[in-house]
Structure formats: structure tokens, C-alpha cells
Amino acid sequence: MAVEVVIPMLGVTVENGKIVEWLKTEGDPVEKGESLFIVEADKVTTEVESPATGILAKILLPEGEEVPVLTVVGLITEPGEAIPDAYLPPGASGGVPSKGSKATETGEQVDFAEDAPATQTALSGPVRIVPAARKLAQDRGLDLHSLLPSGPENVITYDDVVKADAPSDDAVPQRISTLARRQAEAHGVSTDAIKGTGVRGRIMRSDVTAAADTVRLERKVSRSAAEVDATFGSVIPMDSMRQTIARRLAGSAFTAPHVAFYTDVHMDPLLQYRKSILNAFEKHYDLRPSINDFLIKAVALTIREFPLLNGMLKDDGIHVLPNINVGLAVAIPNGLVVPAITDADQCGLKGIVQQRSDLVGRALKGQLSMDEMERGTFTISSLAQFDITFFTSILNPPQSGILSVGKTRDELYLVDGEVKVRHVATMGLAVDHRIIDGAMAAGFVQGLKEKLETPAFTFMHT
Amino acid sequence: MREITYCDALNEALRQCMQEDDRVVVLGEDIGCYGGIFQVTKGLLDEFGPDRIVDTPIAEAGFVGACVGAALTGMRPVAEIMFIDFTTVCMDMIVNQMAKMHYMFGGKGRVPMVLRTNIGAGRGTAAQHSQSFHSFFAHMPGLVVAAPATPYDAKGLLTEAIKNDNPVIFVEHKRLYISKGPVPEESYTIPFGKAEIKREGRDVTIVATHALVGSALEAAEQASKEGIEAEVIDPRTLSPLDKDTILNSVQKTGRLLVADEDNKTYGFAAEISAIVAEEAIYYLKAPIIRNASPDTPVPFSPPLEKAYMFGKEALMESIRRLMAYA
Known part of the structure; x- marks a missing residue:
């Protein structure tokens, strides 16, 4: 029987996807689990596996066309089986959204491996290895310390041993999609050093672009005058990330009535507090907390007192989300992503620093998963490292609150007739006025200010 | 029939x-x-x-x-x-x-x-x-x-x-x-101590009892769509226990999930896990997972009772956790 191939559900709020590349052509035999096509949605590309073994009899959606998720994009038949009439009319090229349960279940075939953090460091000291792998390694006389772990929490898996014991053969072709190979050639990037994030380490287009960006960043090449000249008068194509930013922010700005509230936060207590714990923190945890980490925690604690700031407006009412996931806007080459720290209200400061440094690090390499970018319930946008006193932000839809953080500046003030200097930062909260009124927003801002100005109490339990 | x-x-x-x-x-x-x-x-x-x-x-x-x-x-x-x-x-x-x-x-x-x-x-x-x-x-x-x-x-x-x-x-x-x-109309018997493999698979062994056998089969079907083939074993009698069928399966798959509705601590799931740890540890590619009831009384409040219970979704999550160890 013919099996439908659909665009899988790629995330909670992802509605559309487009196929950037078919890895098979019509008439090709395919195995269940083999990669069929690469789909791109919002800012992430994912390889989609075949739901069945057979012949890719029909491609219903060409590359480059954006359609809703769960749209049927192809058909797999058994050898010799005719394509059912329903799929033959030429009108089908627009995609037939399927509401059948079969399509829904197939749609859940997202590649989970992509969510797993890339852990590829060899360890010294005691080796964490599953028993079957330990036995195999011993049987084959392999040094456990030489094995690279790929399992959860840096555990060496059975497959890691199998791979390590495989005859090393340089002729083994690198797993790379044709699109990624083309991109690498276009960017002049060598693929040897690129670590693939696709199925079984396959190098994906996003890996190549991330590598190319890193190279560009490292070189810090100032663009030549000729290049600058070439920019004027040219048309810059919108890549998928730029299109996403454009669509979402325009939607937010023209749907949610924004209103903003500013306050000055006295930063000396927090700066001193951070300084006072910095050495011990680094010594114990080998982690360096930034001002942003304290801000994330304080914001999450304040949301606990004002739950509507964790709300989002939908057709049937205001959904107050159960988890407080604070997103941090991160500028990356050519755009912006907002990875979110999960359960920031419950998470200790150490956990926040860990999550934040991991997420920001991977954001810069283009290695965030869809979930990490979609799960935020509130956003912090900080331009503190620039000479910006304060600024307005547009809500990151469907969230209803965003905090903008300006630079910390010196300010003069009077104590007993004496002029003193202190550090002050202006913070602004923009809210969706459809569901949050001025008094509540003001209460939130004031609560946050209090928390930041009394850090010893605020972070007492973290 | x-x-x-x-x-x-x-x-x-x-x-x-x-x-x-x-x-x-x-x-x-x-x-x-x-x-x-x-x-x-x-x-x-x-x-x-x-x-x-x-x-x-x-x-x-x-x-x-x-x-x-x-x-x-x-x-x-x-x-x-x-x-x-x-x-x-x-x-x-x-x-x-x-x-x-x-x-x-x-x-x-x-x-x-x-x-x-x-x-x-x-x-x-x-x-x-x-x-x-x-x-x-x-x-x-x-x-x-x-x-x-x-x-x-x-x-x-x-x-x-x-x-x-x-x-x-x-x-x-x-x-x-x-x-x-x-069910056949005529009388028949099923011998004690003979487990039944309700579904064959190469990647994960699920030992399930009672209503969780059905949940395990549903989860196995879904897992199959993700390319994971789970083997579902119903021991049918807890005592005598058909250890051989379970151990043979774990030797094949290297991954064990036990699903039983008793409380987790000291329960049937603990016993199966212990047997596999004692007799088949060198075949394990991943830590054993037990899906069992929380160690609390069964709540009367319907929302709490719902939270107490578990089924296909919880098993699916465990299957994915097991498969993270390639």
C-alpha cells in the first residue's frame, strides 16, 4: 500500500516548512529510516527519514516551496504498485494537507538526535561506559580512555566502541548532504574539520554555514572598500532567518498593542554582590556568572509574582504557561536568535549559568535545536555592552513581555548634601496591552528593581 | 475467531x-x-x-x-x-x-x-x-x-x-x-511460567504486565514509525517466572524497560531489573528503566489520579531515553 510522506511537525509553534533539498529522486528505492529530504522551518534545517521501505514513486512538492506542516509531499509505493489516482491530478503540486491519523503519526518522526548536546570530548579519570560497550572493548583489547563518548552525560555507548574498532580507512566517504557540499564549496570552507549534527553525524547545510560564520568571525576581516561599494545598489536576498525575523516581528508589532515602562535600577549592590561571590563561584563550579544570569533569575522570580507575564493570548483565552522559560536575545552573524533557559524560577544560579553559557555558545555556532528557540515564555534583550542608555523592544510573539536592558552608567546623586557617584542602568518592560495593564506592568518593573537592588536576599536560596 | x-x-x-x-x-x-x-x-x-x-x-x-x-x-x-x-x-x-x-x-x-x-x-x-x-x-x-x-x-x-x-x-x-x-469456545490451558513475546523487535526489550502490555504495544507501534523496533514480553505468570525469554531478549536488544503498575520501590519491576543486572549485565547498552507507579497511595482526586497513572506516552519517553545510548 502506498505510504504518504509528510512535512513533520517541527516544533510547538512551527506552522510551515519548506523542502530545501530532496535527497532522492522519483523512482529511487528507499529504505525505512533513510533520509528522504531536508526541510527548513524558521531557522533550522532537519533531515526527514522515510516512513517506509519501497520506491519513492512521486514527489508532490518541489524544492523551495513553503507549505503547512503535515502537508503530503511525496508517496512511497511497493515495487510495481501503481500510484493511487488521488495523487495523480496535476493540481496536487500545491500539496494536499492530510488530516489522517497516519500522516500525524508519521509527522512525529523528527530526528531526536538533533536535540542531544554534542558531547565529543575524551575523558581522563574513571571511564563512564555502558556494560556491553565495556565488555566489547575488553574483548577487542581497546583502551577505554581512547574512546570518544557520544551518549547522554558523556557515556561511551556500544556504538562508540564498534566505531572505534572499525578498520580506519581514510577512503570512507564523509557523510554530507549534497546541499551542504555545494555550500561548503561556495563559502570556500573545508569540510574536514566540520562536525556534523545530522543523522549519524551527517554534515548539514546549517553546519557549513555555522562553520563559515565562525571562520569569518575569527578572522575579524574588515570588509574591503570594493566589497562595501558592491553592497550599494545590490539586492540582498532574504535568507530563511531574515524572513522569519521579518514575519514574526511585523506580526507582533501590528497585532499586539505595545506599551513600555522604564525605571532606573541602582546597580552597585548587584555589581558588588557578584564580585563578592565570583571567586568562590568560579572555584566551586568552574563557571563565571554574568550580570545577565542574575537578571534572568530575578526576572523569573518576578514572573512568579505576576503570572500574566508568562501568558500568551490565543483565541480561547489567555494561556498562562506552566513553565517559566526566560529567553535571551543573542545577536549572531546576519540575525538574531532567542534561546531560552528552562524553568529559570526553579533553577539555581549555577544551573542558569550553565544553561546560558551552553545556549549562547551554541547559538553562535548555529547549533540550537528548534525547541531551545521556541520554548521561551519571556524575553530579555540586553544592549548593555553598547553605549545605549535605553531602548524599546518589540515583543517576541506569542510572548507578552520583553525586558530591554541599557548600559550601566555613572550618575551623580546627593547624600547629606554631598555629591556622590553611583552606577545606574535603565531597564524597560514592553508588554502586550491586550492582556496586561499599566498597573501590573509597573508592579512587575518595580518588583524586578527591588530584587536587583537587594541581591543578597533575592539570590539567597540559589 | x-x-x-x-x-x-x-x-x-x-x-x-x-x-x-x-x-x-x-x-x-x-x-x-x-x-x-x-x-x-x-x-x-x-x-x-x-x-x-x-x-x-x-x-x-x-x-x-x-x-x-x-x-x-x-x-x-x-x-x-x-x-x-x-x-x-x-x-x-x-x-x-x-x-x-x-x-x-x-x-x-x-x-x-x-x-x-x-x-x-x-x-x-x-x-x-x-x-x-x-x-x-x-x-x-x-x-x-x-x-x-x-x-x-x-x-x-x-x-x-x-x-x-x-x-x-x-x-x-x-x-x-x-x-x-x-477467545476459543472450547476449554484450553496456558502453562505457568511461559512468557509470551507479544511483539518482536531488535532495539528495546519491554517487559510489561497487565494493562501495560497494551500500552507497551501501542508505544512499540509508535516507536516503529521512528525506526525503533521494540520487543514486548508479557511474562503472564510472575511466579514461576520465565526468565529465559526475558534474558534472551535482552541479550538481543541490549536495552530493558520494565512496565508494571505496582509501586516502583521493591516491586516486580525492581525484580526483573535485578535479574537482568545479575545475569545479563554484559549485554546492556543502556541503563535499565523502570516505569512503575509512584511510591504514594493512589489519590482519589481525579486530576491527581491521572497524574499518578502512566501509559503509552511515558513508555515512549523511556524508549527514547534508552535509544539515546546508541
């Missing part, structure tokens, strides 16, 4: 055994006129009369004790305890008499009786009518513990339990009584 419910399959097993053998009698609360709280004994009073279908007072220790005595004299009594929760008031009869006599009499006395009861949360029957402590009895030497998950197994295992010379704790499941499946 015709399809009947788990409840009707049990009823049919009782009826056929009673027709075949006059020594089979049934004792319990409300099993006669009312047909049993879950209607397993409906119609039997009319067919066999009050001498063989005995409505007892609310005195579990009394009628379970009577069954032990009757069994010793050569009868084949079947006791029905409305909920497994109520076995606690006749624990001395079960643990010290029913389970021990054959041994203590040097094999000269036998206790060929069956104690039918049921487990399972999910029916809003609160902490004293929803428990699943079947592991209790499997822990006790001298008892057979049967745990049917399908109508077919229910009929075959109950017929075997009645014909078998050993004392049997026959643990049914509340949520399964209305489930339907193919």
Missing part, C-alpha cells in the same frame, strides 16, 4: 471447569445473586446452585480459610476477593496456610485452590480499592501468581489455575475487564 471480553472469558473458564469437575466451587462476597462486583460470576448461581456458588459474609479471613481447608480435603475451591486491597485482612490464611501447607506436610497435603482478585487504578476508587501490590505474593515462596493481560490469556490461565495442584493467586486487572479479544 469470536471476540469476547476479558470478564466473559473468565466467566467461561469458571463455567467450563465447574461443568467438567464437581469439586470446583466458588466462594466470595456478592458473587451469587449479584454476579460479582465486576460480573465475572454472573449466571453461575442459576446454573450450579447455592451449594457450589457460595455468597459469603464480609469475612475474608473466614472464607479464604474455608477454601484452604476445602482444598486440603480434595475440593478445588475458587475464592473471589473483590479488590486486592482486601487480601490484607486474610494475609495469615494466604501466607501462613495456603502457601505453606504443601511444604510443611512434606508433600502429603495439597492446596489446589485459586484466589481470584484484581488490581489497577483509574476508576476513581481511591487508596483502598485501587492498589496494585501483586508483587507481594510473587515475593512469597509457595504461591503461583498469574497476571493475564488479554481475554485469551485470562481464560487459559484461569483454567490452568483451577486444574493445577498448587495454590494460585490469580491477579486480574480492573481496566481490562471490558477489553475484548479472540
Whole structure:
């Protein structure tokens, strides 16, 4: 029987996807689990596996066309089986959204491996290895310390041993999609050093672009005058990330009535507090907390007192989300992503620093998963490292609150007739006025200010 | 084949055994006129009369004790305890008499009786009518513990339990009584200590009992769509236990998930995990996962009871966790 191939559900709020590349052509035999096509949605590309073994009899959606998720994009038949009439009319090229349960279940075939953090460091000291792998390694006389772990929490898996014991053969072709190979050639990037994030380490287009960006960043090449000249008068194509930013922010700005509230936060207590714990923190945890980490925690604690700031407006009412996931806007080459720290209200400061440094690090390499970018319930946008006193932000839809953080500046003030200097930062909260009124927003801002100005109490339990 | 419910399959097993053998009698609360709280004994009073279908007072220790005595004299009594929760008031009869006599009499006395009861949360029957402590009895030497998950197994295992010379704790499941499946009309038995592989697979072994067998099969179907092939094993009797089928499967897959509705700590899932850790550790590619009930009383509040229970989704999550160890 013919099996439908659909665009899988790629995330909670992802509605559309487009196929950037078919890895098979019509008439090709395919195995269940083999990669069929690469789909791109919002800012992430994912390889989609075949739901069945057979012949890719029909491609219903060409590359480059954006359609809703769960749209049927192809058909797999058994050898010799005719394509059912329903799929033959030429009108089908627009995609037939399927509401059948079969399509829904197939749609859940997202590649989970992509969510797993890339852990590829060899360890010294005691080796964490599953028993079957330990036995195999011993049987084959392999040094456990030489094995690279790929399992959860840096555990060496059975497959890691199998791979390590495989005859090393340089002729083994690198797993790379044709699109990624083309991109690498276009960017002049060598693929040897690129670590693939696709199925079984396959190098994906996003890996190549991330590598190319890193190279560009490292070189810090100032663009030549000729290049600058070439920019004027040219048309810059919108890549998928730029299109996403454009669509979402325009939607937010023209749907949610924004209103903003500013306050000055006295930063000396927090700066001193951070300084006072910095050495011990680094010594114990080998982690360096930034001002942003304290801000994330304080914001999450304040949301606990004002739950509507964790709300989002939908057709049937205001959904107050159960988890407080604070997103941090991160500028990356050519755009912006907002990875979110999960359960920031419950998470200790150490956990926040860990999550934040991991997420920001991977954001810069283009290695965030869809979930990490979609799960935020509130956003912090900080331009503190620039000479910006304060600024307005547009809500990151469907969230209803965003905090903008300006630079910390010196300010003069009077104590007993004496002029003193202190550090002050202006913070602004923009809210969706459809569901949050001025008094509540003001209460939130004031609560946050209090928390930041009394850090010893605020972070007492973290 | 015709399809009947788990409840009707049990009823049919009782009826056929009673027709075949006059020594089979049934004792319990409300099993006669009312047909049993879950209607397993409906119609039997009319067919066999009050001498063989005995409505007892609310005195579990009394009628379970009577069954032990009757069994010793050569009868084949079947006791029905409305909920497994109520076995606690006749624990001395079960643990010290029913389970021990054959041994203590040097094999000269036998206790060929069956104690039918049921487990399972999910029916809003609160902490004293929803428990699943079947592991209790499997822990006790001298008892057979049967745990049917399908109508077919229910009929075959109950017929075997009645014909078998050993004392049997026959643990049914509340949520399964209305489930339907193919059951032959003629009488048949399923031997104790023979697990059934309900689904074959190469990647993960799921050992599941009772209602979780169905959940495990559903999860396995979904996993299959993600390219993961799970093998689902139903032990069918917890004691004697078919260790070989479980160990052979783990040797093939290297990954074990145990799904059982008893409380997690010290339960059936713990025992299976321990057996695999003792006898097949070098085949394990991933830590063992137990999906079992939380270590709390079963809540009455419907939202809390829902949170207490688990099924296909929880198993799916565990399967994915296991498969993270390639």
C-alpha cells in the first residue's frame, strides 16, 4: 500500500516548512529510516527519514516551496504498485494537507538526535561506559580512555566502541548532504574539520554555514572598500532567518498593542554582590556568572509574582504557561536568535549559568535545536555592552513581555548634601496591552528593581 | 475467531471447569445473586446452585480459610476477593496456610485452590480499592501468581489455575475487564511460567504486565514509525517466572524497560531489573528503566489520579531515553 510522506511537525509553534533539498529522486528505492529530504522551518534545517521501505514513486512538492506542516509531499509505493489516482491530478503540486491519523503519526518522526548536546570530548579519570560497550572493548583489547563518548552525560555507548574498532580507512566517504557540499564549496570552507549534527553525524547545510560564520568571525576581516561599494545598489536576498525575523516581528508589532515602562535600577549592590561571590563561584563550579544570569533569575522570580507575564493570548483565552522559560536575545552573524533557559524560577544560579553559557555558545555556532528557540515564555534583550542608555523592544510573539536592558552608567546623586557617584542602568518592560495593564506592568518593573537592588536576599536560596 | 471480553472469558473458564469437575466451587462476597462486583460470576448461581456458588459474609479471613481447608480435603475451591486491597485482612490464611501447607506436610497435603482478585487504578476508587501490590505474593515462596493481560490469556490461565495442584493467586486487572479479544469456545490451558513475546523487535526489550502490555504495544507501534523496533514480553505468570525469554531478549536488544503498575520501590519491576543486572549485565547498552507507579497511595482526586497513572506516552519517553545510548 502506498505510504504518504509528510512535512513533520517541527516544533510547538512551527506552522510551515519548506523542502530545501530532496535527497532522492522519483523512482529511487528507499529504505525505512533513510533520509528522504531536508526541510527548513524558521531557522533550522532537519533531515526527514522515510516512513517506509519501497520506491519513492512521486514527489508532490518541489524544492523551495513553503507549505503547512503535515502537508503530503511525496508517496512511497511497493515495487510495481501503481500510484493511487488521488495523487495523480496535476493540481496536487500545491500539496494536499492530510488530516489522517497516519500522516500525524508519521509527522512525529523528527530526528531526536538533533536535540542531544554534542558531547565529543575524551575523558581522563574513571571511564563512564555502558556494560556491553565495556565488555566489547575488553574483548577487542581497546583502551577505554581512547574512546570518544557520544551518549547522554558523556557515556561511551556500544556504538562508540564498534566505531572505534572499525578498520580506519581514510577512503570512507564523509557523510554530507549534497546541499551542504555545494555550500561548503561556495563559502570556500573545508569540510574536514566540520562536525556534523545530522543523522549519524551527517554534515548539514546549517553546519557549513555555522562553520563559515565562525571562520569569518575569527578572522575579524574588515570588509574591503570594493566589497562595501558592491553592497550599494545590490539586492540582498532574504535568507530563511531574515524572513522569519521579518514575519514574526511585523506580526507582533501590528497585532499586539505595545506599551513600555522604564525605571532606573541602582546597580552597585548587584555589581558588588557578584564580585563578592565570583571567586568562590568560579572555584566551586568552574563557571563565571554574568550580570545577565542574575537578571534572568530575578526576572523569573518576578514572573512568579505576576503570572500574566508568562501568558500568551490565543483565541480561547489567555494561556498562562506552566513553565517559566526566560529567553535571551543573542545577536549572531546576519540575525538574531532567542534561546531560552528552562524553568529559570526553579533553577539555581549555577544551573542558569550553565544553561546560558551552553545556549549562547551554541547559538553562535548555529547549533540550537528548534525547541531551545521556541520554548521561551519571556524575553530579555540586553544592549548593555553598547553605549545605549535605553531602548524599546518589540515583543517576541506569542510572548507578552520583553525586558530591554541599557548600559550601566555613572550618575551623580546627593547624600547629606554631598555629591556622590553611583552606577545606574535603565531597564524597560514592553508588554502586550491586550492582556496586561499599566498597573501590573509597573508592579512587575518595580518588583524586578527591588530584587536587583537587594541581591543578597533575592539570590539567597540559589 | 469470536471476540469476547476479558470478564466473559473468565466467566467461561469458571463455567467450563465447574461443568467438567464437581469439586470446583466458588466462594466470595456478592458473587451469587449479584454476579460479582465486576460480573465475572454472573449466571453461575442459576446454573450450579447455592451449594457450589457460595455468597459469603464480609469475612475474608473466614472464607479464604474455608477454601484452604476445602482444598486440603480434595475440593478445588475458587475464592473471589473483590479488590486486592482486601487480601490484607486474610494475609495469615494466604501466607501462613495456603502457601505453606504443601511444604510443611512434606508433600502429603495439597492446596489446589485459586484466589481470584484484581488490581489497577483509574476508576476513581481511591487508596483502598485501587492498589496494585501483586508483587507481594510473587515475593512469597509457595504461591503461583498469574497476571493475564488479554481475554485469551485470562481464560487459559484461569483454567490452568483451577486444574493445577498448587495454590494460585490469580491477579486480574480492573481496566481490562471490558477489553475484548479472540477467545476459543472450547476449554484450553496456558502453562505457568511461559512468557509470551507479544511483539518482536531488535532495539528495546519491554517487559510489561497487565494493562501495560497494551500500552507497551501501542508505544512499540509508535516507536516503529521512528525506526525503533521494540520487543514486548508479557511474562503472564510472575511466579514461576520465565526468565529465559526475558534474558534472551535482552541479550538481543541490549536495552530493558520494565512496565508494571505496582509501586516502583521493591516491586516486580525492581525484580526483573535485578535479574537482568545479575545475569545479563554484559549485554546492556543502556541503563535499565523502570516505569512503575509512584511510591504514594493512589489519590482519589481525579486530576491527581491521572497524574499518578502512566501509559503509552511515558513508555515512549523511556524508549527514547534508552535509544539515546546508541
